[in-house]
Amino acid sequence: MFLTNQDVIELTAWRRKLHAMPEISSEEIATAAEVQGFLADTKPDRVVSGLGGTGVAVIYDSGLPGPTVLFRAELDALPIEEIGTPDHRSKIPGKGHMCGHDGHMTMLAALGRQFGRERPKRGRVILLFQPAEETGAGAAAVIADEKFQQLAPDYSFSLHNMPGLPLGHAWLKDGIVNCASRGLKIVLSGRTAHASMPETGISPVPAVAALMPALTALSQGSIATGDMVLATLTHASVGEPAFGIAPGHAEVWVTLRTMTDGQMQALTTKAEHLVREVAAAGGLGYAMDYHDIFGHCENHAEAAALLRAAMEAEGISHEAGETMRGSEDFGRFATVSKSAMFFLGAGENMPNLHNPNYDFPDDLIPIGTKIFMRLARDILG
Structure with missing residues (x-):
């Protein structure tokens, strides 16, 4: 039939x-x-x-x-x-x-x-x-x-x-x-300041500048060899769209992708360690959460x-x-x-x-x- x-x-x-x-x-x-x-x-x-x-x-x-x-x-x-x-x-x-x-x-x-x-x-x-x-x-x-x-x-x-x-x-x-994948949303919190006196605030800009290449550098391997690890930056924002405010807030979004769930666990551990390290160096607060989680x-x-x-x-x-x-x-x-x-x-x-x-x-x-x-x-x- x-x-x-x-x-x-x-x-x-x-x-x-x-x-x-x-x-x-x-x-x-x-x-x-x-x-x-x-x-x-x-x-x-x-x-x-x-x-x-x-x-x-x-x-x-x-x-x-x-x-x-x-x-x-x-x-x-x-x-x-x-x-x-x-x-x-x-x-x-x-x-x-x-x-x-x-x-x-x-x-x-x-x-x-x-x-x-x-x-x-x-x-x-x-x-x-x-x-x-x-x-x-x-x-x-x-x-x-x-x-x-x-x-x-x-x-x-x-x-x-x-x-x-x-x-x-x-x-x-x-x-x-x-492949397994998940979106990691990173929020960095500092303190705003007047743009004429940025030294009185705590800016997340250096941390964002450090995080973006460091996260993408986690990528390695390939599908062909069975060990592909891929970190893809998908979004970044710093401060408010204003000329008079030195920023105190930033977000970085990155998609993490691996061939297996076990590899994903190792990749998230590395990414989270990197965020904590960069935030501490900049005197920043931080928060991380995951979205669109696929095994x-x-x-x-x-x-x-x-x-x-x-x-x-x-x-x-x-x-x-x-x-x-x-x-x-x-x-x-x-x-x-x-x-x-x-x-x-x-x-x-x-x-x-x-x-x-x-x-x-x-x-x-x-x-x-x-x-x-x-x-x-x-x-x-």
């Missing part, structure tokens, strides 16, 4: 509807409601809403013993103004589906249509529409939710579209798929092998690919199940993810769907 031409037409229209109504992380109330409404006709055996905030799990149960297989898509869009001109472009100023999560949701909805017509022969399928992937908060919130703990998946699978790869060509590898994403060997077999059965060309520098919170599902994710080519000449003119290619909907459908049938019959 597979999608009919009418299914593809209706799913494509729905994907474009989602594209026009983007909601950013943790605000996906209308999107979650739209998912539930669209899949209502498939008569799922159970729907769990409010997972980790706005998440939705749609469940198709055979009624017979067997594994529980979870497929995850993301609900959230980005705080990016869309500059593309499709008829279905974003209607929400300053927000857009510039990462293709609208397409990922549509693939899961396509699975829902098929399992609505014919349940798996054993076990159950969970379609999870997860909130807040872009901030790294969503998967952790879902997994911590008591309602999710009752679902207990044995396997979890996900995909991400990837511009730059030929349309429909896949990257699937064992081991580490995405590394690692494919389970068995789950990846099942995915690989499904691709081969469906004639999908694939290769191992490489570990992605970008982060993905799907890795947290490895703590509760055998999990794997892959990257599906969106076309070699597509705008990159998070570009303001990105638009998910509708031709990927049936391709991603048939991989997941074959996988589910291989495991559950």
Whole structure:
């Protein structure tokens, strides 16, 4: 069983509807409601809403013993103004589906249509529409939710579209798929002074000047050698925008990125030591906190092998690919199940993810769907 031409037409229209109504992380109330409404006709055996905030799990149960297989898509869009001109472009100023999560949701909805017509022969399928992937908060919130703990998946699978790869060509590898990352916000506190008498204050300027090169100097290694450590300055500010005030306050933001969670622990220790050392030398107070925390994403060997077999059965060309520098919170599902994710080519000449003119290619909907459908049938019959 597979999608009919009418299914593809209706799913494509729905994907474009989602594209026009983007909601950013943790605000996906209308999107979650739209998912539930669209899949209502498939008569799922159970729907769990409010997972980790706005998440939705749609469940198709055979009624017979067997594994529980979870497929995850993301609900959230980005705080990016869309500059593309499709008829279905974003209607929400300053927000857009510039990462293709609208397409990922549509693939899961396509699975829902098929399992609505014919349940798996054993076990159950969970379609999870997860909130807040872009901030790294969503998967952790879902997994911590008591309602999710009752679902207990044995396997979890996900995909991400990837511009730059030929349309429909896949990257699937064992081991580490995405790097760990987190944003470190550093606040330095001194004392303001009149600009004519800066010596009467305590300025954070020398500390900022020292911190910026010192933090970036923590970078070393590479993906190829498995020891990449990367510190990227993303923001810095000093004082108020006034000519009469010598500054007493500064902020430095840096994104820390490593291949593994263990490497991240070592990097944060070094960065925090550096901040304390520089602040003390300048007589400054300091505060540090972390944002957008992502653990590394690692494919389970068995789950990846099942995915690989499904691709081969469906004639999908694939290769191992490489570990992605970008982060993905799907890795947290490895703590509760055998999990794997892959990257599906969106076309070699597509705008990159998070570009303001990105638009998910509708031709990927049936391709991603048939991989997941074959996988589910291989495991559950």
